[in-house]
Amino acid sequence: MLGCSQRLQREAAQQRLKGRAELLVRESGGGAVLTGPWLVAVSVVLPPGHPWLAGGLLESYRQLGQLHGAALAAFGIAARALAPQELPRVQQAIGVRPVDWACFGSLSPWEVVSADGRKLVGLAQRRRQSGVLLVAGTLLDVPDWPLLCDALGQSQEAQLLRQRTVSGAELAQRQIPPEQFAEVLTQGLEHALT
Numbered sequence: 001m002l003g004c005s006q007r008l009q010r011e012a013a014q015q016r017l018k019g020r021a022e023l024l025v026r027e028s029g030g031g032a033v034l035t036g037p038w039l040v041a042v043s044v045v046l047p048p049g050h051p052w053l054a055g056g057l058l059e060s061y062r063q064l065g066q067l068h069g070a071a072l073a074a075f076g077i078a079a080r081a082l083a084p085q086e087l088p089r090v091q092q093a094i095g096v097r098p099v100d101w102a103c104f105g106s107l108s109p110w111e112v113v114s115a116d117g118r119k120l121v122g123l124a125q126r127r128r129q130s131g132v133l134l135v136a137g138t139l140l141d142v143p144d145w146p147l148l149c150d151a152l153g154q155s156q157e158a159q160l161l162r163q164r165t166v167s168g169a170e171l172a173q174r175q176i177p178p179e180q181f182a183e184v185l186t187q188g189l190e191h192a193l194t
Contacts (some may be wrong), residue, residue, distance in 0.1 A: 030124035031103040034148040038141035038167065040178050042185060044134045044193070053132055058084060058109045061123050064134050065110035067192060068121045071185040072112065072138070077171045079120050084109040090117040096163045101152055104139070104165045112138075118166035138185075139167040140176045 035041065044064065046052055053060050065081030072079045082090060087109060091098070094117050099105025103122040107113065112121035119139075126133040143165075145158040168176045 031101050033103045034143045038143045039137050040182050041137045047131045061110035064136055065112055067188045068112045074184045075176050077168050078115055079112050081110045082113050093117050096160050099157050099160050105161055114166045141167045141169045
């Protein structure tokens with residue numbers, strides 16, 4: 001799934017995929033995301049004036065990131081939403097350069113990372129006068145990074161994506177059932193939003 005700023009790459013990416021995967025363009029910003037059984041995604045629509053939106057663009061991610069950290073903790077996974085002031089230190093600690101064209105290839109404030117700074121949860125949003133769409137994706141297992149990199153003509157960057165990310169299954173040392181994770185996350189969202 002391409003971010004809205006990557007629309008012009010759609011035709012070339014579709015040619016490279018040659019039917020191996022369906023290519024979509026999402027309305028939210030950010031880089032490309034490879035969806036599949038390894039990813040649990042959630043979309044939250046907030047009306048104008050909602051308390052989560054009061055602090056501005058970056059601050060609107062805080063609650064969603066923290067909820068994801070809490071949901072991962074329910075499965076014994078140590079992860080945290082990355083505060084803006086921590087970002088430079090964590091980027092440096094990872095030790096490999098960002099992959100800016102891929103959602104999971106770089107870090108933004110309030111995205112969820114492991115203790116060593118590898119990304120587990122990516123965040124994006126789309127703002128309109130009628131409200132804000134917040135979107136999150138959680139890596140519960142290891143994605144097919146070579147497939148995503150091939151589609152975007154960046155085959156050489158699959159190893160960088162692998163180094164910058166970690167899945168819930170890797171951290172928990174067991175599979176995390178997507179349905180169970182989604183249920184815990186939904187309960188947390190319902191509690192926070194009502």
